[in-house]
Amino acid sequence: MGRLDFARCALLECVLRERGAVDWIAVGLSVDVPAGTVVPRRVNDTDMAIWCSAAGKLHAWGDRCPHRGMRLSHGFVRGETLSCIYHGWQYGMDGTCSYIPAHPQLEPPKTICARSYACNEQDQMIWVALAPTQAKTPDAEGRRPVRSLEITLPVAKVAEGLGHPMSSLMVLGGVYDLAVALQPSTQHSCVLHAFAGADQERKQVSRHLEKMRAELESADA
Amino acid sequence: MILYDYILSASCYQVRLMAALLGQPLTTRAVNFHPAKEHKSPEMLKLNPKGTLPVLQDGDLVLTESAEILRYLTRDTPDWRGQDEVWLSFAAALNGSIGTARLHDILSYDADIDAVRRAGVQHLRQLEAHLVEQRFDGMIFLTGHTPTIADIACFPTTALAPDGGVSLDVYPSIRLWMRAIRSLPGFIEMPGIHRLHELEAAP
Amino acid sequence: MREAVDDHWYPVGLLSGLEDTRKTLLLGREIAVGRNGAGVFVRDAAGRALPTVARFGHLWTSPGQPTRDLFTIPEADTPGRQLVDVGSVRVKCSPLRAVENFLDIAHFPFVHTDILGAEPHTEVERYQVDIREEVDEVWATEVKFFQPQAARSAEGGIKTEYMYRVPAPTCAVLYKTCPPRPGEWDVITLFVQPLTEEWCEVWPWMALYDDQSTMAEMVSFQQMIFMQDRSILENQIPRKLPLDPGMEVPTQADMTSVAYRRWLKRIGYTYGAQLVAA
Incomplete structure (x- = not known):
């Protein structure tokens, strides 16, 4: 360089x-x-x-x-x-x-x-940086990754819908012990990568995430 | 067994792939579907009045539905049968959405392209959600640890989605499922679905 | 004087497939192609009749004022050949990328595996390339490459010889050794209709010596080959063909592509090309 x-x-x-x-x-x-x-x-x-x-x-x-x-x-x-x-x-x-x-x-x-x-690679999640950085990769505090889902909304809309300021890893309140990382992909879409507490039933979490996505997308439509 | 075949048809490929995986000999007869529309020729209409492909002929028996053909090919191999009914109809739905988008984009067929692509994305999301749960249970295929006709029915149209402008980039579980199918012994490719070069040793 | 982009001839349909009026695009503009009582026609959006030529099984037109006749392929006229209408396939890529890929042999082992090439036979030997000023065409000759199964009758691999010819910016002709007739060349062409700068309709056509295959088998073979290329063409970045060196890295195996790009630049054919920002 x-x-x-x-x-x-x-x-x-x-x-x-x-x-x-x-x-x-x-x-x-x-x-x-x-x-x-x-x-x-x-x-x-x-x-x-x-x-x-x-x-x-x-x-x-x-x-x-x-x-x-x-x-x-x-x-x-x-x-x-x-x-x-x-x-x-x-x-x-x-x-x-x-x-x-x-x-x-x-x-x-x-x-x-x-x-x-x-x-x-940290907490079984792959992280990339577009520019050189001194920052540490975020700590999921013992949560395990569950799955990734594409959401056809700009990343800012999703963060707003989740009620969180944008950060590398956002801990969500609610029924499940969830943390999500948002990958801005295009101007119109992003990918949500979800972590859940080790004791959480992954199928239930996955279905919950599907529902969350449907709500976010329909709220915008 | 004779397959009246069109090289670019996902449904014909289903049959070729199934026979290859089973190690069953299959004679293919190329039909000039495009541009000559030979599937609507008098000879072909005599064989299959619907004028569609694939057509499988085994002695006096003539089969013209892909699902029916898959069941026929696996009639003596129970390993390849499972809870497939729901997935055989899902394969037909995929064909209606993603398959239509593909015909539109490649061969200029009429279609409400935005609508079929949207429907295709919904189908892929359903497939991904199911495969995610299968993987939680340690299974990579649609109905279990080993492939069945459910997988072979859904695989071609899914894998060819990019041909119709529907991306597969955002479905990690679908991608790993497709990879598992492409890794099966006896797997054969079709244009748009290439083999895994990594399975062969570097020269 | 050099022809402008509009003044070239472009393929817009199969003569055997012209029925009612078909709306399509040529260089980003709508045209209507069809057949009526008076014969074949092409009209622009204003209803103006465009010039037509019927050749190589296809209907050709030009939105401008062609100063030359459409090129010929004398070899294709020799008797005994099967003339194969392969039909069209649409591709989201620059028309120039589609032509360049057709001129390339180094991809055979990876994209047309076990058909036109196979590992470990990947080496491309030096061949001859020239821009023939007198006819204004790009030619590559003495191109040899290992082919695993050259013909249905051929057992094992053989070294096949090819000649490539670019007679027009969006057309390419391949001459290939013909196993049943040593000394003759099979003719395989790629005629590209530029729909826009990043979208094209590709019309392959062939004139082959082949007494064994049915017409459907010959069509099927060529559609298979082209659809294997399509998955490459739709995934090249950028979609347009970079004409200036620097953006992509050629090697000796890419001499035809280098000459093609140089020739396009020289004749000022930049529709579907990416030029370095000034």
Whole structure:
């Protein structure tokens, strides 16, 4: 990263902080991205490929192969590498291209590189940060992740509907011991990732979340 | 057994996939559904007056409903049967929503595209909610630990949803369920549903 | 003088499929295509008749003033070939992305696995590419690639030879070695109707020497291949084709694509292209 780019990122971070934006954004449950798989995620209109290597190492990359712009989330994981489905270009842990099948003898230039983002796993939830951050990933205080649901409302509407100021992890009052993390995906939709107390019946919680979503969406309609 | 087949049809693929997973030999006869509309030709109408595909012919027997064909193929393999009735009709509903959106987007069929996509999203949400609960119970398939015709009936249209502009990105349990089906021994692909390259060793 | 985007010929329908009037888009504008007592017609939104050419099983039109005749494919006229109307498929991508993908062989092992290519036979050997000024076309020759099953009769893999030709910005012609007739080339084309800059209707067409397959089998094969490509084309970012270097990274295997992009830029064909912001 050039000095100027770094300065830009730092500036962006300040702006985001002032607006009350969050450092770490939940993008999914660890069990939903098991070893050897890759999934697409959209975070604030940024397309990401989240993948987990055979050894269990998680990565969050820009969802675009530098070669011909194909989404890397359509690709495949072999061992500790992610390959693009289009031409099989293979990328190693550091994001640089390690193998181009059309030219098996060629050592790819180090400049061919997927964009990578900070990615952390905590409380069996995957968190990413769009800009460098010193903040710690939120603590779910012993709650376990239950599931993720898309809500076709802007993230601010959902936070408002839940009666909470936007933060990385919001503890909700109510019948169930629930905490939710909201992933802003597009201008019009977000994904809710829910945690519940370890003693909570997950099927009941899941049905409760379905109902909550239906209420939020119909209140807006 | 002869399958009168159209390569891009999700319902024909159901039959090809089921036969492949069972290891049953199947002879396919390509029908020029698009652009020649051969499924409405006099020869095909004689075989199936409804003028639809798939058509399965086994000796004198002719079957023209996908669900019926799946039941017929698995008549001697009880492992592949379960509480499937409700899912066979759900598969038909998926075909009406997501399947219609796909025909609209690929082959320019008439449809109220926003309405069928909205209905498709509701269907996918139902499927996801069910699969979430299955996974809580340690099961990945629709009706249990092993796949049944319920899974094979619902899989093709679901997996082809992006063809009709309906994203599958936000359904983690559906994605893992599809992956489990794609990992089954004998799995075959169709255009729009590719194989798992990761299952083959790197050269 | 160079032709403007409007002055090129575009495919808008299958001659065998023209019945009543069909409304469609061409370069973002509505047109009506059909057949009546007087023959085939294309009209613009104002009802003005647009010029037409019937060739390669398709109806072609142009919203502008074409200065040249539609290109020809002399090889396709040799007797004994099966002329295959593959029919159209709509794709949400730039018409130029659809053409570029058609010119690419390195994706065969991953997108058309076990049909047009297979691991570990992924290497693309050096081939010849040139922009033929005298005809204003892009050509790639001596393209060779391992094909697992070249024909239904072929056992095991063989090295297949290809030639690629871009006779117009949204059309490409592939000449491919023809197992039953050594020395002849099968002709496989991709004609693209630009609906908008990011949405197209693709009309593949073929002229093959094939005495074994039924027409339905040949249509089915080509629709299968193209639909495998469609899932790639709808997932490239950006949807438009970047013409300036920097946004995407080509290698030697992409020489045809590099020449195609360079040629588009040179002739000023930027409909469906992304140019670096000035």
